[in-house]
Amino acid sequence: MTEPEVLTSIQNGVGRITLNRPRALNALNRGMCEIMTEALLAWRDDNDVRSVLIDHAGERGFCAGGDIRMIAESGAGDAVEAKAFFLVEYRLNDLMVRYPKPIVAVMDGIVMGGGVGISDPAPVRVVTERTLYAMPETGIGLFPDVGGGWFLPRMPGQTGIWLALTGARIKAADCLPLEVGTHFIPADQIEAFKLALIETDEAPQAVADRFARDPGASPLDPHREAVDRCFVSDTVEEIFSALEGEGSSWAEAQLAMLKTKSPQSLKVSLRQMRAGAEMATFGEVMAMEYALGGRVVQTHDFQEGVRSVIVDKDNAPHWGPSTLAGVTDAMLDAFFAPLPAAEAWTPLD
Numbered sequence: 357m358t359e360p361e362v363l364t365s366i367q368n369g370v371g372r373i374t375l376n377r378p379r380a381l382n383a384l385n386r387g388m389c390e391i392m393t394e395a396l397l398a399w400r401d402d403n404d405v406r407s408v409l410i411d412h413a414g415e416r417g418f419c420a421g422g423d424i425r426m427i428a429e430s431g432a433g434d435a436v437e438a439k440a441f442f443l444v445e446y447r448l449n450d451l452m453v454r455y456p457k458p459i460v461a462v463m464d465g466i467v468m469g470g471g472v473g474i475s476d477p478a479p480v481r482v483v484t485e486r487t488l489y490a491m492p493e494t495g496i497g498l499f500p501d502v503g504g505g506w507f508l509p510r511m512p513g514q515t516g517i518w519l520a521l522t523g524a525r526i527k528a529a530d531c532l533p534l535e536v537g538t539h540f541i542p543a544d545q546i547e548a549f550k551l552a553l554i555e556t557d558e559a560p561q562a563v564a565d566r567f568a569r570d571p572g573a574s575p576l577d578p579h580r581e582a583v584d585r586c587f588v589s590d591t592v593e594e595i596f597s598a599l600e601g602e603g604s605s606w607a608e609a610q611l612a613m614l615k616t617k618s619p620q621s622l623k624v625s626l627r628q629m630r631a632g633a634e635m636a637t638f639g640e641v642m643a644m645e646y647a648l649g650g651r652v653v654q655t656h657d658f659q660e661g662v663r664s665v666i667v668d669k670d671n672a673p674h675w676g677p678s679t680l681a682g683v684t685d686a687m688l689d690a691f692f693a694p695l696p697a698a699e700a701w702t703p704l705d
Contacts (some may be wrong), residue, residue, distance in 0.1 A: 489544025
C-alpha cells in the first residue's frame with residue numbers, strides 16, 4: 357500500500373496537514389490540493405479545531421512547486437488538465453487567505469512556486485536555516501503565480517519585484533526582513549515547536565514567539581537601496597538600464613541573471629506585479645493569474661523552458677521572442693485580457 361500524498365488529522369484541537377510526497381520534494385498535484393481543500397473546509401466551522409498546522413515529510417523540501425511536467429504536457433495540447441489544476445490550486449490559495457482560524461506553515465527546506473502559495477497565506481510562517489525560498493518561474497517561461505501578484509508587490513520596497521524577475525533564492529536571514537517568514541526557528545527545534553503547538557492551548561503566534569531565534573544578518577541588506585532604485589520602473593527595459601547604470605558587481609550579477617530569463621516572462625511578470633499591487637482583493641489577483649496561466653502554458657517559452665530546465669536539463673533555452681523588444685504591448689494585452697464569465701476563475705464559498 358502506498359501512503360497518501362497528504363496526511364490529515366486533528367491532534368488536540370490542531371488540524372494537521374502534512375505534505376507526504378518527499379521524493380518529489382512535496383510538489384503539488386491536483387489530488388493533493390483537493391485533499392487539503394477538503395480538510396480546511398471540514399475544519400473551518402468545526403469548534404474542535406482551533407488552528408491549522410501545515411508541515412511536510414522529509415528534510416529537503418517543504419514544497420518545491422507544482423506538477424510542472426503535467427502542466428507542460430497539458431499546455432502542449434488543449435491545456436484543459438492544466439487549467440483544472442490551476443482552478444483547484446488557486447481556490448485553495450484563496451481559501452487559505454480568507455481562512456478564519458490561525459494557520460502555521462513550517463517552511464523548512466525548499467519553498468518554491470506552489471509551496472509559496474500554501475505558505476504565504478499563513479499568519480505564522482516559520483523558516484529554518486534549511487529554508488530556500490524562491491519564485492523561479494521566469495526561468496521556465498512562466499510567471500510567479502499562486503498569488504505572487506498579491507504577495508510580491510506588497511513586500512518592502514521593490515524586493516518582491518526583484519524576487520519575481522530574477523528568481524533569486526533567499527535564505528532565512530533574508531526571509532524575515534522581506535516578510536516571507538515571521539519567525540526563525542532552528543531546524544533542531546522544529547519538532548519541539550510542533551509538539552508545543554499541539555500539546556498546549558497557547559495561540560500559535562505565542563508559541564512561535566517563544567521558540568523564535570535571531571537568523572543573523574541579512575545578505576541582501578547592503579543592496580536594498582539599489583533594489584529599490586533599479587526595480588522601481590514599470591518597464592523591464594528601464595530596469596535593465598538602471599542596473600547597467602548602477603556600476604556595482606551586485607547590479608552586474610542581477611543583470612546577467614535577468615538576461616538568462618524569458619523576455620516574455622519578464623514582461624508578463626512585471627505587468628502582473630504592477631497590476632496586482634493595485635487590486636483590492638486576493639480573489640481579483642487569482643482571477644488575473646488564472647486567465648494568464650491558461651494562456652502562458654500554451655506558449656513556446658513555457659514549453660521550451662520546461663524542456664530546458666526540467667526535461668533535458670541542458671539549461672540552454674531558446675526563447676521566442678528572444679529579445680525584450682520582440683515582446684509587444686499587444687502580446688501582453690492578449691495575455692491579460694479577462695476571460696468570458698463562463699470560463700473565469702471563481703472562489704469557493
